[in-house]
Amino acid sequence: MLKPDFIKALDQVQEEKGISKQSLLSLVESALATAYRRAFNPPDAIRVQVDPGTAEIAIFGRRRVVEQVSDPGTEVSLDEAKAARPGVEPGQVVEVPLPTDDFARLAAQISKQVVFQRLRDAEKEQVLRDVLEHKGEMVSGVVERIADHSDGKTVYLELGKAEGVLAPEEQIPDEVLRPGQYLKVLLLDERKRGRGAQVNVSRAHKALVRRLLEFEIPELQSGAVIIRALAREPGVRSKVAVSAHQEGIDPVGACVGPKGVRIRSVVGELGTERVDIIPWADEPERLVANALSPAQVSRVEIDRESRTATAHVPDNQLSLAIGKDGQNARLAAKLTGWRIDIKPEPAGAAEANASAVAGAPPPGDAAG
Template sequence: MNIEFLRALRDLEKERGLATEMLLEAIEAALLSAYRRHFGSTQNARVYIDRETGECRVFAQRVVVESVGDPRAEISLAEAKAIDPRYEVGDIVEIEVTPKDFGRIAAQTAKQVVVQRIREAERNMIYEMYASREGDIITGTVQRVEQRHVYIELAKTEAVLPPAEQIPGERYRPGDRIRAFILEVRKTPKGPQIIVSRTHPGFLRRLFEIEVPEIQEGLVEMKAVAREAGVRSKIAVYSRDPNVDPVGACVGPKGVRVQAVVNELRHEKIDVVRWDPDPSRFIAEALSPAKAVAVEVWEEEKIARVIVPDSQLSLAIGKEGQNARLVAKLTGWKIDIKSESQMEEIYAQEYAAFYKEQEEEYAERGS
């Protein structure tokens, strides 16, 4: 190694932010291991790289003792004083033992260390760049599909879209441009692993934030999101400004805003409903597209009974109970949906039970 090598390290510090001193210390540690490996030395030693010339030297280290027991690790006080009269028992004496062909080993080792540190720095940079974007949307190109895992090419790295995070029925082909939600960024020995999703409710939320300026400006707030990816979703929106229609803002002129999100999600149906601080009103809104006749709530248990016209019972429950499940997810309430005729029967039974109880009570009093 020489002055040019030191200049190259300083250039790396400017270009990639790798501290020269840190690199030199790492190279010295690696050279010490290489020295012991190539020359079979078990003695204590130190490798030093001159910060001005780049010259590399190896020093054996021995402890000054009165009586030498291990010549590889110890040196007598008399021998030490012959080198420098100031040495005392317990001091460390360094004797240069640089091998003749150590320069070649040093050059190879230094190159390996620098390359390794550059890779580590790049991996850390990529990790920091994407870790700070967890919960955001990225755009990339499908690189390959292996065992149903989709690998997406990004800037300087790739992301993985696992099967569980893929929209059911969606197909991915190499070369396709794709958007996804950054679910998690993990550190691994091979570099950062970026896990993305197209099914997470956060993906739907971020798409609306991108499409609706009123959300970006804080005029409209997304209060809740419920999603069954690839089939149907519901979002609850609210505005403190009475002049701003939150539902209209999200739907957009002629439905262009919501349609843009629908197209991104491969025609997933999306219900945009108005959030209301009154649970009964909010639940009635969340039932869309069905219309509620009445909503009974038990606030402590967070249970609600929704009454709908007979003709809308199946619509309110949805195919395989989907609409009811989404309403429960969106509102955070347990939902029981009944038709008007069912409620008439329930009320009739309740009244009958009540009158029977009253009759029994009167009979007991009379007796």
């Protein structure tokens, strides 16, 4: 039998933590059944019942009813079975009470452990619910520790009551982090099989750049300026296309800020990563030309059937348009959603065709 105080404790947990007394009793009964099987190795299934009023423990085993018992571990006499269940017949299987005296102390220990573990789980669940209300948002944390694993270094951050886990694939390549460092990260989701309340976070996700821009730029917060598209290669470069939702606002200028102060704040959070702000255009020709910034584009030809844009650039702009290892062209394609072919043309032809993209506002650009 468990102490009566145990039931009072369950009532208190139900009132203060909102965990039902019956669910706790069910967990206790399941744990006690497992412990009893390990301790006494009964030959058949057993059932444990804890009285919700008195904390009395009853353990029942299954026995076959027989006229004469030859194996007490699996059989019960007809007379004994009828005392509990009148009308029972030989051959039927009935539940009979099993001795609990040798199990009392172990039962008390296990019951406390089960309740304490459930309380810890409930606290973890509540912390995760509170934290994951901000899923997809940017949060600030402090690096607690850095652990070496076979797939790289995993960074653990303090995020209030929860712990953030920054996996190797979610880190900015070559970024050097140290314990005690403050970081802004994107909140992803719950970390399955994590110890305690752990959540996955990212610094490589492109949405982090969006959140940083929204944090630094009031016009994005108010909706006066809108981010129309964003492409990112973490640690190297991002391209962001913006448009104004309100007349009289220069969307690129609003994002860059006076003397580049706003975009520098964003880049400062990303280390050496470069962030290009370009004006959005509904016409694909103009959009592709803008996306290839800082290269100057003479003209763009659009093949809607194959969704291919052919950008013609002056010879001296070819390497700039393509970018190191094709990075500028690759990001422009991601940003616009068009497959982009870049072709050089002589300087004279480029000047003659410059009118194809004349009037395109110059893109904003900031380096880390």
